[in-house]
Amino acid sequence: MSTSTPSRPAARRKTARVKPATTPQAPRPNLREQQKEATRAAILQAALLVFSEHGFNGASTRDIAAQAGVHHALIKYYYQSKDLLWRAAVSYLFERQAKELMFQPPAGPMTRAARREEARAALRRYVLYCARHPEHARLMVQESVRDSARLQWATKHFISNASHAAEAFVRALQKDGLLPPASAPALVYIIVGAAQSFYTLAPEVRRVWNMDPADETVMNAHIDALVAVFIR
Amino acid sequence: MSTSTPSRPAARRKTARVKPATTPQAPRPNLREQQKEATRAAILQAALLVFSEHGFNGASTRDIAAQAGVHHALIKYYYQSKDLLWRAAVSYLFERQAKELMFQPPAGPMTRAARREEARAALRRYVLYCARHPEHARLMVQESVRDSARLQWATKHFISNASHAAEAFVRALQKDGLLPPASAPALVYIIVGAAQSFYTLAPEVRRVWNMDPADETVMNAHIDALVAVFIR
DNA sequence: CTTTTGGTTGTACAACTGTATAATGAAATT
DNA sequence: AATTTCATTATACAGTTGTACAACCAAAAG
Secondary structure: OOOOOOOOOOOOHHHHHOOOOOOOOOOOOOOHHHHHHHHHHHHHHHHHHHHHHHHHHHOOHHHHHHHHOOOOHHHHHHHOOHHHHHHHHHHHHHHHHHHHOOOOOOOOOOOHHHHHHHHHHHHHHHHHHHHHOHHHHHHHHHHHOOOOHHHHHHHHHHHHHHHHHHHHHHHHHHHOOOOOOOOHHHHHHHHHHHHHHHHHOHHHHHHHHOOOOOOHHHHHHHHHHHHHHHOO | OOOOOOOOOOOOHHHHHOOOOOOOOOOOOOOHHHHHHHHHHHHHHHHHHHHHHHHHHHOOHHHHHHHHOOOOHHHHHHHOOHHHHHHHHHHHHHHHHHHHOOOOOOOOOOOHHHHHHHHHHHHHHHHHHHHHOHHHHHHHHHHHOOOOHHHHHHHHHHHHHHHHHHHHHHHHHHHOOOOOOOOHHHHHHHHHHHHHHHHHOHHHHHHHHOOOOOOHHHHHHHHHHHHHHHOO
């Protein structure tokens, strides 16, 4: 950040200390382990927010710590370095995405109309993910505008897999004539870009159009437009 | 940057001093004015590159100066502050875009088929701009992922106008049945996102797909895919 | 209760940040 | 040739940065 906000730690402390042991019959003498995980998670969530809004270089570990309501030295304690914290954040994002977008290919033969409905549902699910977790695309876009060791790492561990899965999805739709027979990689970026931008650029949308992409009605209108354009 | 690269100024100096007066019959005793404008332009171009790849906070004025091959104090001399340099860069981008995408509405009545061809040509022109000047979208995306005084300024002076022009374009296509009757603002972000992402994320594309969006063949394949999807 | 463990805090440091100002010297003017 | 102008440079400063480490102290173990 390095802008205003004189720094204000001690925001979590109270709420996190609440409930020393919800389960009276705690299986083990955790309570400390519990607090530890809460701190660890708070740092990760803060990192997601600050990294996604400021980029790696623009984000400072002290800003992240302040956002988490935690002393900045704890970042080194839990994640060793800014770079490893970034990697932990990216890992979290892609593992969550894999979990939430888990593919369940409906076995058995399907009519073309059924497959089209299936494709529409899949597209809807993806847009919903983008809408609910805009920090994912924000963080990745900031890293993908230039080549770097971080982009190389993210590509090797996550982006490559996700991209080729998307390519397979596109090719399947092309086989059914649901997408034009054009370059599959190009279509991947066309669809992904079309789905993400509305939520990634939400602050701009709010200023320019006076509408909130996070709003249920607005979001449904966007999804409908997207599906109408892509899955004919 | 704050990463590696120990800093290496003095890269321009020589090439910029070349040609003290190309025109032997110089109209006035410029030569100094000439060098001044060269320095000013070098700083602006460097700012475009560094801001677009690192974001405002992630970019340092010293990095920009080094990229321009100029002493860092000259940034204050020519642009007064980092913030004003950023505004100058954004102004340059949008004025160039307005110039290159100047609308020439073909007078006289047109058949629907002709209007469709017109729409395809307009879309092609826009994608070409994105491909040739990826730093434009990169810089703006970095600012639009969060609300800030800079986004507010850019919205007021440029983004609002450009967005509403795009909306008018979309509504015209909808009237002809060339785009589905969905939310126009949503369609704007769908089309813009679909057109930009392939070039904005070019470093990622190169790593994942081993293809270069700047390559003529690859670019044409992307444009064809885009037109096939949107203008039916 | 006493001791040990380890999550937390305070503090330090060198490098980097944006900004400011005086010194410099070559081009322009006289 | 002497003088003025002003683009460029050198240098400085306070604030921020990532990282490091010793001191602290509540929870866990004895």
